[in-house]
Amino acid sequence: MISILNLTKTYNYATVVDVSSLTLEKGINVGLVGNNGAGKTTLFRMLLDLVIPTTGEININNKNVRGSDDWKKHVGSFLDERFLISYLTPTEYFKFVGDLHHYDQDQLETFLNEFQEFFNGEILGTKKYIRDLSKGNIKKVGIVASLIGIPEIVVLDEPFENLDPSSQMRLKAIIEQKSKQGITFLISSHDLNHVTEISDRIVLMEKGKIINDMQGGQQALVVLEHYFNK
Numbered sequence: 003m004i005s006i007l008n009l010t011k012t013y014n015y016a017t018v019v020d021v022s023s024l025t026l027e028k029g030i031n032v033g034l035v036g037n038n039g040a041g042k043t044t045l046f047r048m049l050l051d052l053v054i055p056t057t058g059e060i061n062i063n064n065k066n067v068r069g070s071d072d073w074k075k076h077v078g079s080f081l082d083e084r085f086l087i088s089y090l091t092p093t094e095y096f097k098f099v100g101d102l103h104h105y106d107q108d109q110l111e112t113f114l115n116e117f118q119e120f121f122n123g124e125i126l127g128t129k130k131y132i133r134d135l136s137k138g139n140i141k142k143v144g145i146v147a148s149l150i151g152i153p154e155i156v157v158l159d160e161p162f163e164n165l166d167p168s169s170q171m172r173l174k175a176i177i178e179q180k181s182k183q184g185i186t187f188l189i190s191s192h193d194l195n196h197v198t199e200i201s202d203r204i205v206l207m208e209k210g211k212i213i214n215d216m217q218g219g220q221q222a223l224v225v226l227e228h229y230f231n232k
């Protein structure tokens with residue numbers, strides 16, 4: 003589904019990503035972990051063709067993300083607020099994204115209804131612009147928008163950050179439910195408990211390189227706690 007080959011990114015002579023080979027398979031949720039500056043976001047930005055690699059390539063469904071647009075309809079993503087249109091209300095923004103995916107009004111309402119609990123009355127129909135929402139609520143808008151159209155792959159950068167504990171639990175349930183509907187998640191997170199729980203596979207980065215690649219779950223949590231406790 004996703005294959006990465008000889009990928010590097012260098013800024014001012016410093017190589018911040020150096021991944022010689024990585025293949026991600028459909029149906030296997032992957033959690034990307036690593037300390038600040040390990041290269042997780044840069045890797046995601048190259049995957050989404052937002053940053054040009056210095057060398058190497060990333061293919062989604064056998065198409066290089068550079069120079070093709072085919073993959074875009076199969077990939078949902080939310081990395082940061084720049085993905086949103088801040089002068090719209092969430093309702094207007096969801097309509098905008100829904101239109102891109104040819105959702106009619108009923109379809110969009112049915113889709114958004116699934117997230118009532120997650121939204122906790124703070125998102126829909128509040129007349130607030132996205133720019134005026136709290137950080138956690140902005141994150142919820144971005145996460146839910148990334149799921150519109152039931153993409154094959156959803157890439158999320160630190161989705162649990164800024165969410166209150168109830169919302170974190172609800173997000174885990176959403177990820178679990180959407181995985182069953184066929185979405186494969188690629189998630190970076192500093193929350194070791196959550197990321198090991200929702201991921202089938204954990205990829206650990208250090209200084210741009212992959213230094214461990216293991217199955218998710220309790221055993222991964224033990225390994226990661228040991229690593230980060232150094």
Ligand SMILES: Nc1ncnc2c1ncn2[C@@H]1O[C@H](COP(=O)(O)OP(=O)(O)OP(=O)(O)O)[C@@H](O)[C@H]1O
Pocket residue numbers: 013018036037038039040041042043044045
């Ligand atoms: N545009 C840029 N110019 C120069 N250096 C950059 C640029 N973008 C990223 N970097 C550097 O690349 C390195 C990796 O950053 P990146 O944001 O990918 O790390 P990360 O693993 O996502 O970190 P965090 O956990 O703090 O979000 C950092 O040293 C960062 O300063």
